[in-house]
Amino acid sequence: xxxxxxxSLPASGERDLRLDLFRGVALWLIFLDHIPxxxxxxxxxRNYGFSDATEIFIFxxxxxxxxxxxxxxRERGIIIASARVLRRAWQIYVAHIFLFTIFMAEIAYVASTxxxxxxxxxxxxxxxxxxxxxxxxQALILKFKPVNMDVLxxxxxxxxxxxxxxxxxxxxxxxxxxxxxxxxxxxxxxxxNLPAYPxxxxxxxxxxxxLLFVFGAWCALGGAQRLSGLLRSRVVLxxxxxxxxxxxxxxxxxxxxxxxxFVPIWLSTWMYPIDKTNLxxxxxxxxxxxxxxxVRFVPRDWPALKSPYLAPAIRCGQHSLEIFCxxxxxxxxxxxxxxxxxxxxLIQIIISLVGILIxxxxxxxxxxxxxxxxxxxxxxxxxxxxxLAGGDA
Numbered sequence: 001x002x003x004x005x006x007x008s009l010p011a012s013g014e015r016d017l018r019l020d021l022f023r024g025v026a027l028w029l030i031f032l033d034h035i036p037x038x039x040x041x042x043x044x045x046r047n048y049g050f051s052d053a054t055e056i057f058i059f060x061x062x063x064x065x066x067x068x069x070x071x072x073x074r075e076r077g078i079i080i081a082s083a084r085v086l087r088r089a090w091q092i093y094v095a096h097i098f099l100f101t102i103f104m105a106e107i108a109y110v111a112s113t114x115x116x117x118x119x120x121x122x123x124x125x126x127x128x129x130x131x132x133x134x135x136x137x138q139a140l141i142l143k144f145k146p147v148n149m150d151v152l153x154x155x156x157x158x159x160x161x162x163x164x165x166x167x168x169x170x171x172x173x174x175x176x177x178x179x180x181x182x183x184x185x186x187x188x189x190x191x192x193n194l195p196a197y198p199x200x201x202x203x204x205x206x207x208x209x210x211l212l213f214v215f216g217a218w219c220a221l222g223g224a225q226r227l228s229g230l231l232r233s234r235v236v237l238x239x240x241x242x243x244x245x246x247x248x249x250x251x252x253x254x255x256x257x258x259x260x261x262f263v264p265i266w267l268s269t270w271m272y273p274i275d276k277t278n279l280x281x282x283x284x285x286x287x288x289x290x291x292x293x294x295v296r297f298v299p300r301d302w303p304a305l306k307s308p309y310l311a312p313a314i315r316c317g318q319h320s321l322e323i324f325c326x327x328x329x330x331x332x333x334x335x336x337x338x339x340x341x342x343x344x345x346l347i348q349i350i351i352s353l354v355g356i357l358i359x360x361x362x363x364x365x366x367x368x369x370x371x372x373x374x375x376x377x378x379x380x381x382x383x384x385x386x387x388l389a390g391g392d393a
Contacts, residue, residue, distance in 0.1 A: 024317030029053035034331035062216025
């Protein structure tokens with residue numbers, strides 16, 4: 001049932017290709033970062049600041065989810081919209097289990113065929129090989145996750161909790177964002193997290209990372225418009241650039257040891273460790289600085305968004321669920337090739353490029369299928385999905 005809303009919804013119209021572009025680039029960066037001992041990793045953003053592609057991915061996921069389901073909640077009510085969100089969470093859960101099955105088969109086959117148990121150890125599947133019955137059950141309840149398979153369980157939990165948060169975002173957006181920030185602070189102070197199997201906690205703490213997801217949703221529901229004046233400020237731009245330069249200088253000390261002596265002890269004590277599991281404030285601030293600079297120089301009507309040179313990344317971003325799953329599979333295949341054949345820089349570059357080309361080709365194939373299915377008997381083309389959000393964006 002409709003109600004007066006404090007948050008405005010974006011008007012229907014042309015798809016914002018910036019979301020697809022940066023989500024596609026994030027998928028490529030995640031794939032490259034998942035291949036250890038890869039020289040191409042030096043071109044990913046994690047080496048030049050505190051945040052990485054994960055922050056981009058989660059923020060855009062929250063933005064698109066709010067765009068899709070916020071409109072559904074306004075037009076069709078909370079029950080229908082909640083049902084759609086939960087259905088999408090179930091679909092992603094099924095995709096996660098399917099990916100888990102294929103990924104386990106890939107790792108187990110490589111480890112046994114090449115008689116190298118290090119693969120099983122590095123990918124955190126030793127318990128699966130020793131106790132497959134127990135481990136499979138733990139995987140079904142999302143407590144057991146091999147290496148590189150932490151993002152989808154995080155997103156499933158965020159979607160399960162999203163309906164009441166979306167309802168609050170539509171009515172009292174400022175209160176909803178403040179509540180999300182409060183949960184983040186409490187998670188830090190009381191060590192809230194979900195348990196993992198066989199020990200430890202989730203690598204991506206949902207109680208912390210929900211802040212970035214909710215912030216993305218808040219921006220989609222009018223927050224971006226409220227911040228537009230601030231983002232046009234030269235002072236804000238200067239602060240953002242200064243922080244990015246500061247983060248870059250600090251990350252240099254991680255790779256060039258002599259530079260570490262220029263970092264004051266009090267600063268190191270305050271700053272480290274920069275916790276990814278709990279979305280450290282420094283990581284969140286770094287993402288905000290990147291976003292502020294990006295929005296300033298990449299407007300919605302940026303002509304390059306229609307360029308064929310950016311089309312591959314945009315197409316991958318339009319099919320993020322499938323491309324993410326494919327990227328996990330390809331990353332381990334790349335790791336295996338580099339390890340078994342002692343691949344040098346040239347091999348590493350070739351593997352990285354071939355992996356991205358496979359992702360682009362797959363995205364184009366999916367788009368072609370959806371284009372054909374979308375035409376149907378009416379001849380009208382169905383718009384692309386918002387993918388992880390599961391609706392039109």
